[in-house]
Amino acid sequence: MNDIVRAGKHFLTYNVSRHKHNNWELIYCTEKCGKFIFDTMEIPYGVGDIVVIPPDTPHQNVSDNGFTNIHLNIDNTTLPFRQPVMIQDDSNQTILHLFSDAHYLYRGDLPDKADFLTSYGNLIVHFMIAKQRTHQKNPIIDQIEQSILQNYTDINYKLDEILGSMPYCSDYLCRVFRKEKGTTPHKYLNSLRLQSAASMLRSDYSTSSIAEVANLCGFRNPLYFSRMFKKKYHVSPTEYTHHKPANHAESQKIILPE
Numbered sequence: 001m002n003d004i005v006r007a008g009k010h011f012l013t014y015n016v017s018r019h020k021h022n023n024w025e026l027i028y029c030t031e032k033c034g035k036f037i038f039d040t041m042e043i044p045y046g047v048g049d050i051v052v053i054p055p056d057t058p059h060q061n062v063s064d065n066g067f068t069n070i071h072l073n074i075d076n077t078t079l080p081f082r083q084p085v086m087i088q089d090d091s092n093q094t095i096l097h098l099f100s101d102a103h104y105l106y107r108g109d110l111p112d113k114a115d116f117l118t119s120y121g122n123l124i125v126h127f128m129i130a131k132q133r134t135h136q137k138n139p140i141i142d143q144i145e146q147s148i149l150q151n152y153t154d155i156n157y158k159l160d161e162i163l164g165s166m167p168y169c170s171d172y173l174c175r176v177f178r179k180e181k182g183t184t185p186h187k188y189l190n191s192l193r194l195q196s197a198a199s200m201l202r203s204d205y206s207t208s209s210i211a212e213v214a215n216l217c218g219f220r221n222p223l224y225f226s227r228m229f230k231k232k233y234h235v236s237p238t239e240y241t242h243h244k245p246a247n248h249a250e251s252q253k254i255i256l257p258e
Helices: 094-107 113-134 139-151 159-164 170-181 185-202 210-216 222-233 237-242
Strands: 003-019 024-032 034-037 042-045 049-053 059-075 085-088
Touching (some): 003 094, 003 113, 059 113, 139 159, 139 170, 139 185, 159 185, 185 210, 185 222, 185 237, 222 237
Antiparallel strands (some): 003 059, 024 049
């Protein structure tokens, strides 16, 4: 039961074309971010997120800036989900260690490899179920988050209008959002935009000007963008482009609470 029948890795990848499997697929994002596109829904993901996809579910994985992951296919599983779900790893990266070990075992030639892989499959599936039970998203917060994730690069996106259209006062929404996500909706939005900009500026193939990068990442005012960028990364966008920091791990994550 919960037999891992395949394990693989995607190194820097921008698009996995639409496909499906006859078994469950579990994908752990190890770097950067992207989104899964299904027939009736989309699931944006970032570092430390695991997307669980039931059998025979067509899906595509896309990213503007590329992603890396570890993916497992599991047969005879006890997973109870009826549709794709996203689950977040804990701060100790417990699930990442399990995925990494399972991938190592699958690629190796140890005796009784199948038994070991089933043991890891059982552990991973139990963690998936437990994490899903203990973390039920507030639907209003999820609605705000999905709106931000789907529109943060749009220069005309107005978060205040989205918040104002909901049947709750803005103070309440900000308070509840901060409790669940560790930051306010506006800081969440700005952080996504800045991380997207940092990724573009890091690219060796980018020929965009600072003003163009600002616009592509949702900032209408390049001066405001430069000020916010320096506040977050402690260098100006121009300095970041010419002297890419040695430690830029935070710019690879989907969101960092502030």
